[in-house]
Amino acid sequence: MSNTKTFAKVNEAPTLFNVVIGIFAILIVILFLILPLGLIMKEAFGKGLKVWFGSIAEADTLAAIRLTLLTTAIVVPLNTVFGIIMAWALAKFSFKGRTFLISLIDMPFAVSPIVAGLIFILLLGPRNGWFGPWLESHGIHLVFSTAGIVIATLFVTFPFVARELIPLMREQGSEEEQAALSLGAKPWQMFWKVTLPNIKWGLLYGVILCTARSIGEFGAVSVVSGHIRGETNTLPLHVEILYNEYSFTAAFAAASILSLVAVVTIVLKSLLERRINKGG
Numbered sequence: 001m002s003n004t005k006t007f008a009k010v011n012e013a014p015t016l017f018n019v020v021i022g023i024f025a026i027l028i029v030i031l032f033l034i035l036p037l038g039l040i041m042k043e044a045f046g047k048g049l050k051v052w053f054g055s056i057a058e059a060d061t062l063a064a065i066r067l068t069l070l071t072t073a074i075v076v077p078l079n080t081v082f083g084i085i086m087a088w089a090l091a092k093f094s095f096k097g098r099t100f101l102i103s104l105i106d107m108p109f110a111v112s113p114i115v116a117g118l119i120f121i122l123l124l125g126p127r128n129g130w131f132g133p134w135l136e137s138h139g140i141h142l143v144f145s146t147a148g149i150v151i152a153t154l155f156v157t158f159p160f161v162a163r164e165l166i167p168l169m170r171e172q173g174s175e176e177e178q179a180a181l182s183l184g185a186k187p188w189q190m191f192w193k194v195t196l197p198n199i200k201w202g203l204l205y206g207v208i209l210c211t212a213r214s215i216g217e218f219g220a221v222s223v224v225s226g227h228i229r230g231e232t233n234t235l236p237l238h239v240e241i242l243y244n245e246y247s248f249t250a251a252f253a254a255a256s257i258l259s260l261v262a263v264v265t266i267v268l269k270s271l272l273e274r275r276i277n278k279g280g
Contacts, residue, residue, distance in 0.1 A: 040259050043252035055253035063230045064238035065257070067146065071234065072214040075153045079210050083161025084203070088195070090162075091169030092177070102166070105159050113156055117223025120152055144226030149234065152220035157213045164206035165199055172198055205272045212265040216258055 045052055055061065090102055108116065124142045125132040135142060142148045176198070180190040196203075218236040225232040233241065235254060242251035 037259055037263070040252055040255050043248065044256035047249060051249060052253050052256075055250040056257070058250065060230045060233070061235075061238060061250070061254055064233050064235045064254070067149070067231075067233070068215055068235040070146065071150055071153050072211060074150050075157055075214045076207060076211050078154060079157055080161050080203070080207055082158065083163075083165060083206060083210075084199075086162040087165030087169050087199075091166050092174045105162050108156050108159055113152075113217065113219025114223060116155055117152055117220035120148065120155075120220075120224050124148065124151075143224055144228065144232060146232065148224040149221050149232060152224045153214050153217050156217055156220050157210045160210040160213065161203065161206035164202045164209070168199055168202040201272060201275055205269070208265060208268050208272070212261060215261050 056065075086101070086105060090098060111119075121129065121143060123130050123132070124135065126136045126141070126143060127133070129143070132143065142151065176194050177190055180194045181187075185193070216236055217234070218240075221234055222237055222240075225234070225237060227233060227237060227241070229241065235258060239251050239254045239258070242248075242254060
């Protein structure tokens with residue numbers, strides 16, 4: 001009888017523990033995710049849709065949105081191509097320096113975005129940068145311009161696609177590609193008909209993360225942008241400026257766009273994870 005009671009208590013303990021952990025996890029989600037998001041939406045739409053649309057329709061806000069979308073439209077395709085190439089080389093082939101390259105890919109994760117922006121200032125700054133004066137003398141303006149924002153965002157978001165594809169390609173191996181080549185397929189045909197279908201969900205997953213980070217990047221862009229209102233301010237930088245000027249409604253209206261992007265990213269990420277887990 002005592003053994004039965006002991007066994008019952010052992011079985012009850014994990015259940016109680018799981019309930020406590022589950023409640024604790026829900027509280028964290030509510031406090032740190034749902035509540036802040038709800039407050040942003042409350043402040044953004046608190047004075048009505050007309051005020052929200054009026055805040056979004058301001059010239060500087062529209063310019064910030066356009067610059068953010070332009071930067072994302074340039075950065076994401078480039079990092080997608082770079083990521084596929086790097087993942088292909090590192091997952092399918094063995095060569096000297098391979099481990100070093102894999103570590104190098106993670107550098108943007110290890111380096112603070114502020115430090116990354118400062119590095120570009122030291123390299124490309126128009127006055128004291130290593131290459132800046134030469135570039136300026138040839139009419140090439142990289143820092144405090146759209147080009148500088150694109151370069152900084154490229155650096156910060158580079159690992160996302162590659163890091164999603166490298167373990168996936170390693171797991172898949174190269175047998176199917178070798179079989180396609182042995183049957184007479186050209187390298188380009190092999191990529192489109194064999195490799196790409198096998199990595200499509202992992203690739204899309206990396207692209208979604210890269211897009212979200214490109215839209216929301218603040219640190220590196222803040223350093224290299226110069227904060228020229230209406231010209232080099234992306235949407236996150238514009239939110240900061242509006243908030244510092246006590247334009248709270250306009251700031252939260254702009255922030256609500258970034259919040260909606262975050263929500264869409266989470267939803268798409270969850271759907272893709274479900275599809276990948278099902279083996280689709």
